[in-house]
Amino acid sequence: MPPLRPQPRFPENDTQPFWDATKGHQLTYQTCDSCKEIIFYPRRHCPNCGSQENTWNVSQGLGAVYTFSVIMQSRHPAFKDLGAYAVAYVDLDEGFRIMTNIVGIQDPTKDIQCGMRVKVRWEDQGEGEISLPMFEPA
């Protein structure tokens, strides 16, 4: 088994609910109880109004590629055997943007387009500690 990708360092007070939800393959995001702003990445306060009252929601995991870049070579032990891989921003239908990888394709230099519809695909890490949300063509 290849080395794990870099992992969050727990305890992680602000993002723990997000990571806990990944174990059940749920992609979560927050909405502000005060101004209704969509909050992502996970954090304690609303970046729009500063409120610390927010609600966790579960995304359907469907969205579109906003932009992407193809990494041809990485020397990090967790990535060095991957070959070319794509790092992307995906816009989820609920209105938030996540940095992720596009997987489930033959050639990342040819098989990804901006605007392409994608759906979440989970990559479990280690012994069920967390799972990483990646995206494949929908």
Ligand SMILES: [Zn+2]
């Ligand atoms: Zn707010």
